[in-house]
Amino acid sequence: MPKRFPIGPLGEHDDDWLTIWAWLNNRSKSVQAALLIGFGIAEKKPEIERMLEYMAKKRGMTPDELFKSILDGTADSSGNELGSEE
DSSP: OOOOOOOOOOOHHHHHHHHHHHHHTTOOHHHHHHHHHHHHHHHHHHHHHHHHHHHHHHTTSOHHHHHHHHHTTOOOOTTOTTTOOO
């Protein structure tokens, strides 16, 4: 089973609307947020796969090898300009 992870607080506006949306669907805010994240990942999956392929090629490995190393925590993220916010 996937581990829980903390996320930063939402802004007041988004938190209010998440509360409303969860209530309308008879769900907790946590469940509603998890469903929203899952939907967003599914929607962006082709783009994420293209990014993974690019970064794997740049590192001289297959996308499957990079996928595994990211999940097991051994991937080197230095120079990851695609996801950097610095």
